[in-house]
Amino acid sequence: METVMNEAVDSAGLSEKHGSAAGVVSKPERPDWTIDQGWKNYTPEQHQVWKTLFERQTKLLPGRACDEFVQGMQNLPMGPDEIPDFNRLNEVLVRRTGWQVVAVPGLVPDEVFFEHLANRRFPAGNFIREPHQLDYLEEPDVFHDVFGHVPMLMNPSIADYIQAYGMGGLRARDLGVLDKLARVYWYTVEFGLVRQNGGLRIYGAGIASSYTESVFALSAASPNRIAFDLERVMRTHYRIDDFQESYFVIEDIDRLLDLAHVDFGPFYRRAEEGPEHLPGTVLSTDHVISRGTGDYHRGRIGGVVT
Ligand code: HBI
Ligand code: FE
Numbered sequence: 249m250e251t252v253m254n255e256a257v258d259s260a261g262l263s264e265k266h267g268s269a270a271g272v273v274s275k276p277e278r279p280d281w282t283i284d285q286g287w288k289n290y291t292p293e294q295h296q297v298w299k300t301l302f303e304r305q306t307k308l309l310p311g312r313a314c315d316e317f318v319q320g321m322q323n324l325p326m327g328p329d330e331i332p333d334f335n336r337l338n339e340v341l342v343r344r345t346g347w348q349v350v351a352v353p354g355l356v357p358d359e360v361f362f363e364h365l366a367n368r369r370f371p372a373g374n375f376i377r378e379p380h381q382l383d384y385l386e387e388p389d390v391f392h393d394v395f396g397h398v399p400m401l402m403n404p405s406i407a408d409y410i411q412a413y414g415m416g417g418l419r420a421r422d423l424g425v426l427d428k429l430a431r432v433y434w435y436t437v438e439f440g441l442v443r444q445n446g447g448l449r450i451y452g453a454g455i456a457s458s459y460t461e462s463v464f465a466l467s468a469a470s471p472n473r474i475a476f477d478l479e480r481v482m483r484t485h486y487r488i489d490d491f492q493e494s495y496f497v498i499e500d501i502d503r504l505l506d507l508a509h510v511d512f513g514p515f516y517r518r519a520e521e522g523p524e525h526l527p528g529t530v531l532s533t534d535h536v537i538s539r540g541t542g543d544y545h546r547g548r549i550g551g552v553v554t
Contacts, residue, residue, distance in 0.1 A: 299330075
């Protein structure tokens with residue numbers, strides 16, 4: 249069975265399952281949930297897992313990942329041989345966009361996550377998946393968080409956009425619309441595609457850090473590829489346990505900078521009034537780039553949709 253690296257994140261935030269899967273103790277030592285990366289504690293086997301994943305992904309991504317991802321990767325002290333040391337990454341990243349990576353033990357509560365992002369700190373799991381989990385994992389590990397997210401944080405547009413998400417998170421929670429904001433994050437930062445160089449390219453970290461989904465998202469006949477529309481995306485549920493049924497495509501990475509400055513308030517209100525859509529639904533109002541056959545998900549019953 250084909251599986252996919254996927255974050256066990258749902259729009260309701262930190263579930264019981266996530267907490268226990270993470271082995272996260274109820275009371276973190278520091279109130280912001282950060283820990284030391286403990287770089288010296290990684291074993292040769294763990295560096296080897298990083299190397300396997302890194303080499304597989306860097307072979308696959310040219311021509312598939314967007315130029316901004318490739319550029320960001322090139323400018324970072326990140327290579328196949330070892331799990332990156334966050335301090336060394338930060339020397340470059342802070343100078344470029346003011347972002348830094350901080351280590352956390354796994355998923356952290358929504359409020360804590362938003363507070364970090366609002367301050368240009370990206371929480372990254374310090375652990376790495378086991379050798380038998382190369383393609384499937386419930387929680388964001390250091391490969392997903394660092395390989396998938398950090399190259400994009402070198403780009404000024406994404407840098408502002410993710411910070412705006414953090415700032416909007418607490419407001420969305422108070423308005424009772426966190427599920428809608430989380431969908432926007434999911435379909436952009438995690439699973440976004442961008443039109444580039446006459447085709448489609450990956451910018452979402454959930455895709456870029458997954459071997460199988462990098463191929464599926466761009467090349468499979470099954471998923472829908474639909475032009476990004478903010479209100480449409482706010483209404484759309486997503487899958488947390490498998491490939492996405494629909495991907496949303498932005499015209500340009502700099503559209504994310506525009507999105508960072510949009511007041512989501514009116515969009516939340518409209519999205520709350522209208523219907524919600526299942527992950528695979530195509531609407532007559534959609535600008536469809538490619539209509540999926542749906543074959544992959546048909547017959548895969550019991551998937552988790554949030
Ligand atoms: N914690 N470490 C970590 N990484 C995430 O991506 C994350 C999180 N906590 C909450 C969360 N994501 C999402 O539920 C929010 O974006 C809504
Ligand atoms: Fe992620």
